[in-house]
Amino acid sequence: MNYPRPVPDPAADAPEEHAALASTVEEIDAALLGGTRRYTARDLAARADISLDFVQTFWSTLGLPHPDPDDDYFSENDADAIGRAASLVRDHGLDLRTVLTVTRALGHTSDRLALWQVEALVEDMSSRYELDDTTARLLVLDRLADLAPVLEAQLVHSYRRQLAAIAGRYAAEFGDLGRPGDDEPGALPLARAVGFADMVSFTRRTAGLGSTDLSAFVQRFEAEARDVVTAAGGRVVKTIGDAVLFVADTPQTGALVALGLADALGRELDVSSAQAAGGLAEGARGVTPVRVGFVWGRVLSRFGDVFGPSVNLAARLTDIAEPSTVLVDQGTAAVLASDARFVCEEQPVRELQGLGTVTPVRLRATPG
Numbered sequence: 001m002n003y004p005r006p007v008p009d010p011a012a013d014a015p016e017e018h019a020a021l022a023s024t025v026e027e028i029d030a031a032l033l034g035g036t037r038r039y040t041a042r043d044l045a046a047r048a049d050i051s052l053d054f055v056q057t058f059w060s061t062l063g064l065p066h067p068d069p070d071d072d073y074f075s076e077n078d079a080d081a082i083g084r085a086a087s088l089v090r091d092h093g094l095d096l097r098t099v100l101t102v103t104r105a106l107g108h109t110s111d112r113l114a115l116w117q118v119e120a121l122v123e124d125m126s127s128r129y130e131l132d133d134t135t136a137r138l139l140v141l142d143r144l145a146d147l148a149p150v151l152e153a154q155l156v157h158s159y160r161r162q163l164a165a166i167a168g169r170y171a172a173e174f175g176d177l178g179r180p181g182d183d184e185p186g187a188l189p190l191a192r193a194v195g196f197a198d199m200v201s202f203t204r205r206t207a208g209l210g211s212t213d214l215s216a217f218v219q220r221f222e223a224e225a226r227d228v229v230t231a232a233g234g235r236v237v238k239t240i241g242d243a244v245l246f247v248a249d250t251p252q253t254g255a256l257v258a259l260g261l262a263d264a265l266g267r268e269l270d271v272s273s274a275q276a277a278g279g280l281a282e283g284a285r286g287v288t289p290v291r292v293g294f295v296w297g298r299v300l301s302r303f304g305d306v307f308g309p310s311v312n313l314a315a316r317l318t319d320i321a322e323p324s325t326v327l328v329d330q331g332t333a334a335v336l337a338s339d340a341r342f343v344c345e346e347q348p349v350r351e352l353q354g355l356g357t358v359t360p361v362r363l364r365a366t367p368g
């Protein structure tokens with residue numbers, strides 16, 4: 001089989017292979033880090049006119065290994081990043097705790113993003129060239145410096161689009177500054193529909209799957225869930241293996257998202273989808289229904305997540321929902337009652353752990 005460039009051979013003579021690998025890592029370092037590692041933490045502190053503690057705290061918050069203060073560990077790009085962090089305090093007036101929170105968000109997100117993308121590249125190399133896992137990883141390592149600028153440009157574009165989307169939502173939601181507020185003292189700040197969709201029998205369906213089939217199965221679930229949520233006007237907060245947490249800005253949008261998830265994720269996996277995912281084992285094929293619960297209430301948005309009693313209630317409603325159905329609470333049902341697109345049916349009273357007695361309401365789409 002022909003490769004665009006030579007593939008590292010794991011069976012090659014070990015000393016030569018290790019030397020070649022070390023050389024490759026040095027080249028990647030120079031390409032990604034803006035040159036060689038030639039600065040110590042003390043150098044960075046002196047260059048930015050900040051304390052050594054600031055440099056070390058920034059680096060720890062970014063989630064990266066903590067070097068000795070006198071090790072030549074940092075590159076030109078690292079020095080620039082430290083300088084920008086210091087400028088957020090010095091020139092923009094941000095509190096140091098805020099800068100560290102922003103840095104922690106970057107570290108947490110970029111760590112997961114980098115791993116996610118590299119694993120996707122490994123899977124691509126493995127399947128496209130019929131390579132074992134080790135050889136595929138070595139091939140990705142060999143090509144990383146070439147791929148990085150394209151991935152970086154896409155990251156910056158996506159990030160700016162997401163910031164613009166947030167600005168647009170804020171303008172639409174809070175633009176009328178003259179209207180009387182309806183917030184109660186001490187209430188959580190954001191009114192949101194929040195819900196969960198949890199895959200039924202995930203453990204049974206994935207038992208015995210190999211890495212390729214398991215990856216395809218989880219990717220299919222996450223991709224379809226995201227498509228349904230965004231198409232209906234909601235946003236995915238996070239996915240947790242066999243579950244997805246979503247939010248929406250209105251109760252009606254939340255209802256459309258919830259019903260869409262219950263419907264779309266219970267359909268039969270067609271042949272073309274299975275082939276596109278690389279084929280699925282028999283146990284992973286067929287209907288993969290979800291239980292859905294959602295609540296209209298007030299939440300706190302922090303750390304890329306949402307918190308509050310309505311989040312907990314939505315999770316508990318999801319736990320007791322039947323497959324391919326949506327449950328809401330009575331308050332949410334009352335808000336939706338005037339919308340002809342929805343039908344609400346009270347269910348038997350249930351005792352929910354940590355929440356007490358609740359009357360669940362099943363949400364349906366109006367027939368026809």
